[in-house]
Amino acid sequence: MEKKENQPKGHVTLKELHGLQFEASGFSFLPKYKVQSLLAGRHKSAMRGRGLDFKEVRAYVAGDDIRNIDWKVTARTQKTHTKVFSEERERPVLLVVDQSSSMYFGTQQYLKSTLSAHLAALGAWRTVEVGDRVGAFIFNDKEYQQIRPQRSTTAILQMLKTIEVYNQQLDAHHPPLSKTKLFESVFQKIRSSVNHDYLIIIISDLRGLSDTSLHHIFNLKRHNDVMVFHIEDEWEKDLPMTTLSLSNSEKQVSISNSMKKERKLQKKAFEADKELLIDQFSEYGIPLLSFNTKEKGSTQVRNLLKDQ
Structure with missing residues (x-):
């Protein structure tokens, strides 16, 4: 099938991620405001930052x-x-970068996997720019690679190369796999390798997040700061009013204009899941920031984390 002009590009390149170094400005991971201002939740919690x-x-x-x-x-x-x-001198940043099969989806300007890679690159360049160390935990459906926090361009390029490799392995011909066990394994490994005083940024669509995974994340929050960059696509929360044929390469289903009830149920289910996630993370003082596949990652991260 011929690629449409506005169809999201399938894969990222190292050159593309390297170039984001020049867009990594105007935002900070050390906000001066309370976490509550980032959330719809009820509990206040100050982010750890440079201080005493x-x-x-x-x-x-x-x-x-x-x-x-x-x-x-x-x-x-x-x-x-x-x-x-x-005086506190630094705080290492760990980027948890989801490049699993459910991320290979997007109906707007970007795929979720592309936006995840862009946000990771922006976070890495920004962290080193302010003098802190940055590491990553990059994973797909089958494997992961952990890169220890370092403060160098060489380390960032190694990280971005790994993201490129994992991203380019994504294939639309294979249906998304369940991520429940994957997430549980990933966050258990992170818990065993991270001690304290990190800023951990989870970049994912969070599909398949179980109570066990949440337990690992909440335990990480006891001695670290945790932020969640939640990536979502417009069609996941509100299917367009048009006839659609959806396929996962094994099965195909058609959704017509007449299926208003199904569309309303889809929207209601998405909103309920999102509200539950926000409440759960808010309970532990973890900000959940929503990113869409319509806008550039640099634009969105500046709007959400303006450098004060």
Whole structure:
């Protein structure tokens, strides 16, 4: 079938991801606002960022800030003690990049897999630009590759090359596989390799996310910051009012204009699932940011994470 002019491009290239270095500006992963402002949820939680880390308690010296007096130690020792802080120098970023089969879908300007690759590239370039280390956990339906956080262009290019390889393995002729067990395995591996004080950014459509996977993510949040870049396509939440023939290479189904009830059920189910996800992540102070396949990743990430 001849490719239409507005049909999303199938695969990304290393050159394309490298070029996004020049668009990685105007946003920050260290927001000065509360997480609640990013969500529709009810619970407030401040993001960890560059600031002061507790170092030690020592005897009070004239001129010390009285706001830093440790009253518990002072009461116990009967001598005034003050808390000493050191400046936090960096926070490594781990990009969790979904390049599984369900991501090879898109009816607008981009495929979900393409947008995922673009957001990962933008995040990597931006992180190194501000002086922090960046690593990645890139996975598809069958395998994963973990790249330890580093602070160099060479490391980023290795990461982007891996994303390119995984992205170009995606094939529309194979139906999407269930990701439930895949997600559980991925997040269990991340839990075993990440200690604390990371910023973990999950870039995925989250299809097949189970309670077990959520449990792993919430445990990661205990000692790290976690953000979710949720990628969705217009047709997933609201099928267009036209006759469609959908196929997964094994089965084919037609949806006509007369199937209004089915369309309403599809929209209602999508909205209910999305609201549940937002509430679950919000409960643990995890911002869920929605990205669509219509706009450039750089435009969307700037709008959602404006550099303040």
